[in-house]
Amino acid sequence: MGRTLFEKIWDKHVVESFDDGNDLIYIDRIFLHERTGSIALQNLHDRNIAVRNPKQVFATIDHIVDTIPGRDDETLMPSGKEFIKSLRSSAIRENINFFDLNTPEQGIGHVVSPEQGIALPGLTYICPDSHTCSLGALGTLAWGVGSSECEIALATNTLIKKKPKSIKVNVNGNVNDQVSAKDIVLYLISNYGANGADGSAVEFGGNVIDQMGIEARLTLCNMSVEFGAMTGIIQPDEKVFEYLRGKKYAPTLDQIQEAEKYWRKLKSDKDAEYSEIIDIDCDQVGTFVTWGTSPEHAIDLNEKIPSLNEIDDETKKDSAKKALEYMGLNEGETLMGKKIDAAFIGSCTNSRLSDLRIAASILKDKKVSNGVKAICVPGSSKVKKDAENEGLDEIFISAGFEWRESGCSMCFYAGGESFGLSERVISSTNRNFENRQGKSTRTHLASPATVAASAIKGTIAFPKDLKEDL
Amino acid sequence: MKPINSITGIAAPLLRNNVDTDAIIPSREIKKISKLGLADGLFAEWRYSSVQNRIPDQNFILNKDPFQKSVILLTGENFGCGSSREHAVWALQEWGIKAIIGKSFGSIFYNNCIRNGLLAITLEEKIISGLIKNVEENPSDNHIFIDLIKCSIQCCDKEIFFDIHEKDRSLLIEGLDEIEKVLIYKNNIDSFEADHKKIRPWL
Numbered sequence: 001m002g003r004t005l006f007e008k009i010w011d012k013h014v015v016e017s018f019d020d021g022n023d024l025i026y027i028d029r030i031f032l033h034e035r036t037g038s039i040a041l042q043n044l045h046d047r048n049i050a051v052r053n054p055k056q057v058f059a060t061i062d063h064i065v066d067t068i069p070g071r072d073d074e075t076l077m078p079s080g081k082e083f084i085k086s087l088r089s090s091a092i093r094e095n096i097n098f099f100d101l102n103t104p105e106q107g108i109g110h111v112v113s114p115e116q117g118i119a120l121p122g123l124t125y126i127c128p129d130s131h132t133c134s135l136g137a138l139g140t141l142a143w144g145v146g147s148s149e150c151e152i153a154l155a156t157n158t159l160i161k162k163k164p165k166s167i168k169v170n171v172n173g174n175v176n177d178q179v180s181a182k183d184i185v186l187y188l189i190s191n192y193g194a195n196g197a198d199g200s201a202v203e204f205g206g207n208v209i210d211q212m213g214i215e216a217r218l219t220l221c222n223m224s225v226e227f228g229a230m231t232g233i234i235q236p237d238e239k240v241f242e243y244l245r246g247k248k249y250a251p252t253l254d255q256i257q258e259a260e261k262y263w264r265k266l267k268s269d270k271d272a273e274y275s276e277i278i279d280i281d282c283d284q285v286g287t288f289v290t291w292g293t294s295p296e297h298a299i300d301l302n303e304k305i306p307s308l309n310e311i312d313d314e315t316k317k318d319s320a321k322k323a324l325e326y327m328g329l330n331e332g333e334t335l336m337g338k339k340i341d342a343a344f345i346g347s348c349t350n351s352r353l354s355d356l357r358i359a360a361s362i363l364k365d366k367k368v369s370n371g372v373k374a375i376c377v378p379g380s381s382k383v384k385k386d387a388e389n390e391g392l393d394e395i396f397i398s399a400g401f402e403w404r405e406s407g408c409s410m411c412f413y414a415g416g417e418s419f420g421l422s423e424r425v426i427s428s429t430n431r432n433f434e435n436r437q438g439k440s441t442r443t444h445l446a447s448p449a450t451v452a453a454s455a456i457k458g459t460i461a462f463p464k465d466l467k468e469d470l
Numbered sequence: 471m472k473p474i475n476s477i478t479g480i481a482a483p484l485l486r487n488n489v490d491t492d493a494i495i496p497s498r499e500i501k502k503i504s505k506l507g508l509a510d511g512l513f514a515e516w517r518y519s520s521v522q523n524r525i526p527d528q529n530f531i532l533n534k535d536p537f538q539k540s541v542i543l544l545t546g547e548n549f550g551c552g553s554s555r556e557h558a559v560w561a562l563q564e565w566g567i568k569a570i571i572g573k574s575f576g577s578i579f580y581n582n583c584i585r586n587g588l589l590a591i592t593l594e595e596k597i598i599s600g601l602i603k604n605v606e607e608n609p610s611d612n613h614i615f616i617d618l619i620k621c622s623i624q625c626c627d628k629e630i631f632f633d634i635h636e637k638d639r640s641l642l643i644e645g646l647d648e649i650e651k652v653l654i655y656k657n658n659i660d661s662f663e664a665d666h667k668k669i670r671p672w673l
């Protein structure tokens with residue numbers, strides 16, 4: 001029987017198989033951030049255990065550092081500085097690769113890792129952060145773990161784990177430039193549920209994926225955890241190899257041919273078995289925005305919020321009811337035209353150069369609607385610099401957006417900066433959970449294009465309406 | 471980690487789907503680089519009518535009598551989804567929760583539970599609803615007994631069996647430290663690593 005891409009990478013990393021169905025898996029890369037990495041390193045140190053292979057470990061500062069220009073270790077979040085200082089001293093002590101504040105490599109871990117060539121095809125990669133699955137876009141077997149699991153990997157370069165099932169999601173159809181990876185993934189989750197993948201590894205394929213750029217693939221895989229998956233993965237292709245060439249931590253010139261030869265073999269067999277195959281017809285996918293407090297609460301902007309008696313499952317109905325109350329919305333109403341208080345472009349989902357370019361193409365020569373607080377936080381210091389070289393910062397700033405330093409920023413509320421009480425925010429992030437972006441803040445997840453268009457209109461709006469205005 | 475053979479105590483129904491780790495412990499409640507001091511922030515947004523002044527919301531299940539003393543949570547689908555923060559498990563444990571019975575769990579959360587000795591049991595929704603019914607009908611007599619040796623739950627004269635992965639069960643029963651467990655294979659890891667890197671020098 002054939003094997004899936006995921007299974008092949010997994011099998012290559014099995015150090016030992018146990019009778020109970022578990023494997024001892026070798027971990028090639030460990031990535032840390034100050035929020036959860038500091039505690040893992042601290043605990044190991046307290047137990048007098050050293051990091052086994054410091055060269056294979058990387059760390060950045062992204063989660064609780066401020067993003068206001070001129071920032072330093074002091075944070076708006078009370079005690080945030082302790083996390084930054086702790087990670088820094090642990091990183092120096094353990095001699096791991098560390099991207100400190102004000103270095104050109106700093107940024108959100110999941111953005112930094114591909115752009116520095118740290119995540120590579122066929123590697124196993126963990127990080128104590130749930131959106132580690134983003135890196136499957138490069139054909140990396142990457143998943144999020146807790147701090148304790150991370151400690152085990154830091155100490156031994158292995159984890160004991162049972163191989164999960166594989167699911168295939170085929171995305172085919174006509175690619176139209178109105179539909180982004182974010183729309184596709186929100187469509188998937190709204191149709192199959194926030195736990196649709198039930199801990200499986202999801203392999204994305206199909207002509208739409210083949211045509212997608214690397215950054216869009218990163219967006220898609222980023223949200224696989226919101227689909228309940230252990231990880232998402234895409235067969236690495238020439239685009240990936242091209243993307244990685246010359247990156248700082250990618251294979252060097254004398255290794256690249258051999259590496260690419262190996263990477264080219266990384267594909268699922270034709271007769272590979274999946275526990276489920278989901279087919280998505282891209283022609284059915286429109287502009288998707290969430291109305292509730294789970295990513296599965298998403299609709300096409302042309303449609304109405306479902307009415308509660310359309311929902312059969314009692315618990316789901318109850319969740320939808322609570323979500324509507326929280327969001328200050330009614331069943332059966334449309335999202336289009338809903339007044340917003342704020343617009344946010346940032347996060348590991350949608351803050352890369354291509355995201356900023358699309359948003360800028362909509363914002364050019366326009367102004368953010370009066371009263372809308374609009375913020376753009378580039379995903380890494382490199383994205384910020386590249387965007388500035390293209391003059392995108394000027395477009396954002398003259399439209400009325402704040403232009404920030406890189407980090408997670410207001411993707412989540414850690415006690416520092418946040419959106420206001422019950423404010424309605426259209427956001428390019430990945431989680432619309434209650435209180436995620438601030439006390440009682442109402443988050444609507446959307447693509448960067450939809451966020452930009454809505455910022456200008458002051459209400460939730462279709463990006464294409466604005467593109468036609470141009 | 472302390473070995474666990476059984477857990478007994480009051481079970482609180484929290485029948486919601488997709489209870490995420492931000493809800494279990496909001497990020498701003500994580501103030502120190504420590505596994506301790508988190509119980510106070512558990513379910514902060516739901517538990518307090520004013521989070522800042524720590525005024526309990528009497529409508530929240532864990533504030534009601536006798537559920538302030540719960541050791542078991544009964545819940546819905548995808549419990550612990552969202553952020554990987556292990557603080558969610560530490561906060562639940564520090565507050566007093568020893569087991570969670572749900573329809574399904576976020577996979578990182580589930581692993582975090584087992585690694586910290588918090589028993590997470592998956593059961594069908596129907597059975598969970600039955601347990602909740604018992605608990606609600608007899609609030610003064612709602613002790614549930616979970617036997618990890620027999621893999622069974624005893625409640626109101628009924629016995630329900632559950633499945634748990636053998637590795638997870640033995641980790642909980644033995645209370646072994648996983649780093650030590652893995653290091654038994656140190657030689658195998660060393661030789662695997664040497665071959666692995668020889669074939670893939672770019673690692």
Ligand code: SF4
Nearest residue numbers: 131347348408411412
């Ligand atoms: S940007 Fe948001 S989702 Fe991504 S790693 Fe940071 S906090 Fe998590």
